[in-house]
Amino acid sequence: MKLTILGCHSATPRINTNPTSQVLEIKNHMFLIDCGEGSQVELRRNKIKFSRLKHIFISHLHGDHFFGLIGLISTFQLLTRETELHIYGPKGLKDIILLQLKLTKAYTSYQLIFHELTSKTSELIYEDDKLEVRTIPLNHRVYTNGFLFKEKENERKLDINAVRDSNIDIAYYRKLKQGADVVNEDGILIKNERVTKDPVPPKSYAYCSDTVYDEQIIPLITGATVLYHESTFLDKNEDLCKKTKHSTARQAAIIARKSRVKSLILGHFSTRYNGYDEFKTQAKEEFSNVLLARDGISFEF
């Protein structure tokens, strides 16, 4: 699982900071999460192949999270893309994109499939045999969802020496990986745990931006491998959180602790601050494993 941060700043793009956008590589997918203005340039800067992007998730309709989407869609068209593109985002996003395509006379030659979100409770929005994606309803000024990307249980691993010693026909290997006991060539029942090893635990990534501190998300993200939680402000500006419906680094860390996630990545920094060390310092007083997002950085988990 690899996460590349294209931008992790709030508000508008500046010379040295990008608004929110990131790419999650998981189970051979490249998921684009949010798409602030300039994201297509950041994708190129980070050498991410446009053709590998097939699913785009937009958390909410604030400009710093989606103003780059129409440009990316148009670029795909210029590149004569043929692969269909799925876009998951709040109701309204489809209207915004289609109106612009209509007026620019640029209907796409590839299929553009919108999955408009309106539910205020968590819902399954994508699933295949390797993973699933669920919404995490967030509490912000406009309708907002985070997203939980969760691998499915991996198959058990064969202990290949034990399997051979047990004289099991190769035709049963698949069943073994699925956890079943099997009968060997001598007619003896072989217990699964004798010849297999525990699978790699499934990983999960919870993306939560933008949101005020809200404990209601905890049951949805409990135990996640990685939590990206917005931390727009430092303690000294906590008073701004209520009005703007954002969080402090400390609040993000309290959510991480209470959710018992393995790692916390802080991001969506207000551009009012000059450095980021203080975000980490304040968060670490609540939770030990804190990482700071940075435009152009990649994390592997």
Place this chain on the structure above:
Amino acid sequence: MKLTILGCHSATPRINTNPTSQVLEIKNHMFLIDCGEGSQVELRRNKIKFSRLKHIFISHLHGDHFFGLIGLISTFQLLTRETELHIYGPKGLKDIILLQLKLTKAYTSYQLIFHELTSKTSELIYEDDKLEVRTIPLNHRVYTNGFLFKEKENERKLDINAVRDSNIDIAYYRKLKQGADVVNEDGILIKNERVTKDPVPPKSYAYCSDTVYDEQIIPLITGATVLYHESTFLDKNEDLCKKTKHSTARQAAIIARKSRVKSLILGHFSTRYNGYDEFKTQAKEEFSNVLLARDGISFEF
């Protein structure tokens, strides 16, 4: 008159090239002309004060000319702008902007005044006591206008020694500047040309992007101080001009020659080429005073 090129490339933004946007400083105005994705960052990079932008001109609804507008409007709002903002562009642009402001719940606190253009003949769209702006209908795949920014005749200059020697009361100076003859304190009629000098000739800037080669624009831009004419292609790709309704550098230069403009600036380069020298070489075979646009460059005239 100062022109700053924020971007001069066709198609989408890339790591090292920006789509079309430029700022014309003329008679104490800062006019923003076109606004591709990322223009707000380029404005900052070029240290152009956002508060000085009061009029934005959009040539046509192709993404590389307007996808940055919604971001800029939103940033103005974040900066709690109060000054009204005038936007001149094709019908439809207003719908695109207002739909996004509505769905992002970000109505502006400043007045946003749209001047929707639909005319297929040149029209006066802005005028004050110092200058006027007229549309230049262009021939492109969608409804497109260039813009002609033209200073009004400047006032005559007082020859201050001659004025004093002629014993003219200071109350008449204004009339002299306007070209009138006046009666001096001795009751003698003083001919205007005896005590004033010719004014600085008015300057004009013709912006023509995007367009196929079209001689119909010539009467509208004849004698302009500066013509910016798109030159998407080189001679070897002239065959693409008809289909895409763009021009070659040579065609731009022929228009410049036939319009008897003083200088030609080439821009809107296709990103298929690696260098720009050839644009200049081919254009200079038709017209001598050729300049190349470059992202981040300024010209003074």
